[in-house]
Each structure stands twice: as structure tokens, then as C-alpha cells.
Amino acid sequence: MRLGSFFLTFWLAPDFVQAASSVDWIWSAKYVVTMDAASRMFKNGAVAIRGERIVEVGPRAAIERKYKASRRLDRPESVLLPGLIDAHTHAPMALFRGLADDRRLQDWLENFIFPAEAKNVTPDFVRWGTLLACYEMLLHGTTTYADMYYFEETVAAATKQAGMRAVLGQTIIGFPAPDAKTPQEALLRAEKLLERYRGDPLIVPAVAPHAIYTTPDHVLKAARALANKYGAPMLIHLSETKRENDDALQKRRLTPTALLDSLGALTGRTLAAHAVWLEDSDLEILRSRATGLAHCPSSNAKLASGVARVPAILKAGIAMGLGTDGFAGSNNDANLFEEMDLAAKLQKVHLLDPEALPAKTVLEMATRTGARALGLENETGSLEAGKRADLIILSLQSSRAVPLYHLISQIVYSLKGGDVTDVMVNGQLVVQSQKVLTLDRAQIFAKAREYRDRIVRSLGLSPSPIE
């Protein structure tokens, strides 16, 4: 027994082994914020990476002793963090960025978004919109996102080209859509996506019925059944507006959450976006079903949807991440630093309580809690041995980092998406010194401008951005 213990210790503690173990990368920084369960942080820390995964995280000196790296990135004036997780997007809508702001939801949807989508959304549109969104997400430190749109197989291909991780849901909706004339056709598209990306290291394919008010009950049930057949997540919009809740209560005598539950639609992994108008009984349902949620503060504020009950939701043990939503009126950019800052401020002023949602909690929402909401808690969301190597470097060289009293506060309330310099996803370096290595910026911007002119013409709008 004693001998066995000795050998076990020997093999588990490579400190005592003289030959250093070889790894593909060592990343080091002035501070390493792991966002692990113990909230460990290291001054002069480092991360060792082999292949797609993290091998070890710790003080730089210890990592250097144990590992020999083929490549390295040392940022002595920066913070190393897990990549951020955007829990709700419609990436291709990047091409509609700012198309129609400051408008009532019905005006916005009926006079701008629906006609713009009907006239313009094709696989090519989806491809270039997704590439633009991925370009911007990566530069702002987002490494994983959860998306709901049309032609989602094209979103998947573009996401893989960018080198990002994503949960990608093919939209199922109760009326003719750009990629499917009927919900049945959309379900077939979804199944193809589930088959095609099963087991992919970056893409988790999913089924995305739009919402209870756009998708009939039997389609919601079919979407759930399809997701469960493949062990895939279901993505949906839930209780975004008061009207959605009022209508459900009036017509169905159930809250949207209770309605979904009564249909059996929450019996499996689910990620529901917005969740603004939840009742206490809804919290109990969502907790018992282990449903993940996405809080979208910019979108909920800008579209005047309301303020989600984030502290109560988190207190109930429900995993709620942060989402940016679409660029077309709801946000208008893909920047989780802005969502963290806004999430914290919005709760404080809404509840008139400055302690309502502290910096550490919103950083958790953008990382480990977001990963849990997406069902990826074993893969990403923190810097821990065995997890996928999804890392970002945040510069401390701007005035925004000076002076520095509390690192987590500074990250949430003062540093910006623009302070991100380097990004790794799944062990691949994808952003270096603020340059996206996987994407052709000039080509993406040119295509986006072409689409802008085409969209403006299709809607009969003024071609000038200053009229």
C-alpha cells in the first residue's frame, strides 16, 4: 500500500520528473483568471495546451518547469481569461446592423426586418453575415456562441472557417421562411444539420423552434422529439415581451414556460433566450428541467422588452448566460464586454440595489455559467485541465487599466472588447495582436457593403447613410 501510494504520487505530480513534458503552446500573462469553481486567479500565471485541450493552469514558474512548448505567447502586461460565451445570437443579421433603430417592435419587424429577410436571405447572405459576425465576435473576445437562424448549415460552415465554437440551431417556424416553405421542411433541414455535425469538435448542431407565438404546438413537440433523438439541444425564444406572456395567459391559461412544459418541450437540453417575464412558478419549472437561459440586456433595453429577473434566476440555480442578440436593431454589435457592464448596471438601477448583480457574477455569466447554459460546461467556460483550449488575452496597457485596484471589477466596468488582443479557440490561435488570422477582412467588408446596397434597394430606402 505504501509503495503503491508512492508511485501514484510520483506519476500524478510531474514536478518530480526531471524531463519536461512537451506541449503545443504555453500562454503566459501578468494575471490568469481561471473562472473555475474556486475562482482561482494567478499573478504571473500560465496555461499549457496540448492539441485541442488545456493540460494545466498555474503559476508561470511551475508551468515552465513542467512543460516544454513548441510555440508560446507571453503577454506580461495582460490578463488571460477563458474565451467569452455569447448565449444568444442571430449571426447572419450582422448584415442588417443598424438598419432600423429606435422603432416599435411591430414597425421594426413588419416594415423592415421581415421584408428585408424575405427579399435578401440566401445561403450567400448567411455566409457573409456569419463571417462578419464571427470576425467581430472574435475581436471582442467571444470564442463560443449560440445561434438561431435560417440556412444554419451555412452558419456552421462559416463558423468552422472562422475557427469558432458554436451551438447552432436551425430555425423552425410556423410560416414560410427563407429556407423552408413549411415547418416540416425546416425539420428536415434541422435533421440534416444534426446528422452532418454530430461529434464535430467545434459545432454542436441544434433544433431551434422560434417561439410559442410563431410555432404551433405540434411543431414544438416535433422539434423536441427531433432534438432528443440526437441528444441535441433545443434553442427557443421565451417570454421576451410582456405581450407574449399576456397572450399566452389569455389564450392558453398558461405562462409561456408552463405551456412549453405542458407540451413536453423542456424534456431535454434546452437553451431559452430572453426570459424577461418569468414568474416564480416558471423558475421552478426551468430549474427542475435544467433549462439554460440567455440574458440579453442590450436587446431587452433597446427594444423596450423589460428587465429580466437575473438575481432571482441565478439564485434559483438556473444557468443564465449573456447574449448579444441580433445586430439589426437589438444591439447593434457583438460585444460581451458591453453586455457585462450593462447587465450589472441595469439590475442595480432596476432593483435600486447596488449589490444586485456584482462584477464577479456577470463575468461568470459570460464564461462558466454561459457554458453551463449551453450544455458545454465540460468543454469550455473556464481555464481548467482537460477543457478545450478557448483563451483570450486582454491588454492592461490602456488608461482604462490604470490604476488597478480590483481586477474583476476592472474587466467588467472599465476594460472593453477593444482591449482583446489575442484569441485561441480549441487550441488554434485565431486572433493575434488584434488581427483575425482565419478570415479575410477586406473581402468580408466588401461583401457586407455590397449587401447593404442591395438591401437598401430592396426596401426602397434612401441610399445615403446621412439622410
Added chain:
Amino acid sequence: MRLGSFFLTFWLAPDFVQAASSVDWIWSAKYVVTMDAASRMFKNGAVAIRGERIVEVGPRAAIERKYKASRRLDRPESVLLPGLIDAHTHAPMALFRGLADDRRLQDWLENFIFPAEAKNVTPDFVRWGTLLACYEMLLHGTTTYADMYYFEETVAAATKQAGMRAVLGQTIIGFPAPDAKTPQEALLRAEKLLERYRGDPLIVPAVAPHAIYTTPDHVLKAARALANKYGAPMLIHLSETKRENDDALQKRRLTPTALLDSLGALTGRTLAAHAVWLEDSDLEILRSRATGLAHCPSSNAKLASGVARVPAILKAGIAMGLGTDGFAGSNNDANLFEEMDLAAKLQKVHLLDPEALPAKTVLEMATRTGARALGLENETGSLEAGKRADLIILSLQSSRAVPLYHLISQIVYSLKGGDVTDVMVNGQLVVQSQKVLTLDRAQIFAKAREYRDRIVRSLGLSPSPIE
């Protein structure tokens, strides 16, 4: 008469003069947003500058024909805007950035801010704090600010060193302060400031009684009398918290605004910060007194003070600008792009009305309306012939500018303070390609870090930012 008219036309319309008029600068950009009363914008526009003032704004071709410039700045992939106006700051508190976040006001003030100020605020502290704040403001496109702090003559000297414009109020408060044992002593300091900076091209000296709940009535009256003696503005905090209002109503039977008015304290130019808890009767008083207001959305949200009635205030014809407030817990950075975005979103979600505060209105608050609130409407806040040359250039080269449907929306909801590349104040180029020409960055950052360590020791806090 006909001859006279002819000559008049000849002299007033230099188009017809063959020899171009010489100017010091021409700045050109893809778009020029004037923020003048007619909201004029020019594609391929330019601004001609002579000495401290703008000579003409218009289409680039016309400006080039009429003026010959000694120096020029051409930014064909950018927007040219008037410099932004920060209507409420405590600049030296930059050295306390993030010292104590997510805390209740009393805990924050009594256990952190007041002891930190008592132990650390000296002219040297004020100097380096102001330089750090100016450095950050300039890089985020702020060219004018309104400040209330101690040792305000040191704030003035540092502001001039930075080359910024400011309305600077010496604080008067009813208890011993770092720079004055009594309000009487503070009033003497204020008078010295008023004398010293009378007629300065950059600095408007002012008197700043802190608030009704910290400054006795007779001191408020004396402060007003002193300001009026010099025709100077008075700056004050007003109705920031519900408690301030409740206390005034209970103890004085008057709202804070009505109380100030009853003391005659609004009989002259006044800039009041926050104005969160105004009643309709207050709006009428403030309108009739032509009092300017500063809306501080980040501060009011982060400290859970409440949401100001911005649409009602503007509708009443009151000039309300935007302010960042202090860095120490209320914000934590000096970035009016963030305040514009937040101001718009906060109103929409608070009033559940997506049209409550549109992009154009918040950009006006940060420019021409802010200038009016500060009493500087004839000097700055828009690009117009005869006004001071306070200009900023905002890059359109990031993904945040692509695609571009509506320029004003894009500026408010998508572009960031970090997109500012060049800044001119009062005809002087102060930021070029994101480098502040007037300030020594390395020295300011080093001093800020020294102060941080000293402040941490003075409060007995942990020296590590990760503990």
C-alpha cells in the same frame, strides 16, 4: 445701392475671389456631422480653421477652393464630429478608479471614498488624477468637461496642460475638506480661481457648492452671490437620490429644486448634476431659471440612484447634457460613447418605449445640448463658423462601422470611444492617430500606480488586485 450690394456680395462670398484665403488647418473626412441647429451633415466634407476658431464648414470641394491651409488632416475613412462634452466629472478621482464597486452608497462613501480622500487628496494628487482623466477623456473624444472637486486651481492648470476646455468648479462644502477647513475658506479659494481664470480661452472658472444636504443655506447663498459677482456658473449636485428628495420634503417641505430656488440659488447660470428625482413643478422652475442639467446614466445605474426623466426634461426645453461622474465606483471610465448608448437604452427599457430617447437626441446631449447646459453654446458643441475649433475624428475602419445604414445610429449604438483617432481643441491638435500629444503617458501611468499603492496602504486594503 446696387453698387453697394454688389461689393457686399463680392466680399462675403469668397467663392468669387480668385486668391484663396489662408487658414491654419483644413480637416476633411468622409462624413462631417455638424450638430448645428439644422443637423447638417456633409458627405466628403471639410472644416477650415484659423487660430482658435472654425472659419467654415461644408463640402470639401468648396472648402478647398476657398481656403489654403498651412496644415491639414485628411481622413477619407472617418467621420468628423464636434468634440464631445462631459457635463459632470470629478476628474482627480481617476486615481480611485474601481476602488470600491458594487457597494451601497453609505458603505462606499463612509468606508472608502471619504477616508481615501481625507488621507490622500493634495494638490499633487489632484494634478496627476486630472492628467490621467484628461488623457482618457481626450482619447475617447471628449474636448470639454465640467468638473467639481478640491484644489480646483490645480485641476485648471492640468487641464490647460492637456489642452482641454473645461468649466471648473471649486467645491464648497459644509464640513472640513482636503483643501479648506471651512466653507468660508473654500469660498475664498473659489474667488481666487474666478479671478485667476477670468477670460481664459480654455477655462471657465466656477463655484461648486456640493449639494443641499451637505452645504448650509447661508453657504449656498454666498456661493451664488460669489458666482454672480463674477458672472460665473454655479455647479451643484441636485436630486441625485430618492433619499435627498425625501429628506428635503420631510425637513424643509420643499423639493431640492424648490429649496434652491427659494434661497435664490438659481438666479444665474447654473449646471446641476443628476436631477434624477424631479417633479413636474421642478421642471417648471428649472426651465424658467434656464438651469442646465447633467444626466449621468452610468453613475445613476451603478449606484442605483434611479433613472432621470430625460424625455420630459428635454421636452420642457431644459438643456440636459451627459456626464460620466467620478471613476471611483460611479462609472468607472470617462467615455461618452458608453453614456450615449446607455442613456438611450435606459430610457427605452425604463419607459417600455423604444422611441423614448433616439440616437440623434443622445448625440445632441453629448454635443450641442451639453454646450448649452454649460453655458458654452456660443463657443462649442457644434461645427459652425465662428465657434471654437473643437473637433474629433472617428474611424469607420473597424467592423463596427460595417455595414453602415444610418450614420447617427452607428455612432451611438455601434462605434466606441476607442474608435476616436484625432482630436483638436481650441484650434490645437491634441490627439493624433490615438496618441495624446500634450501629455506624457508613461509618467502619468507611473504616478497613478504610485498613488494606487499609497491609497491601498492608507486604507489598510490588500495590495493585490486579485484578492
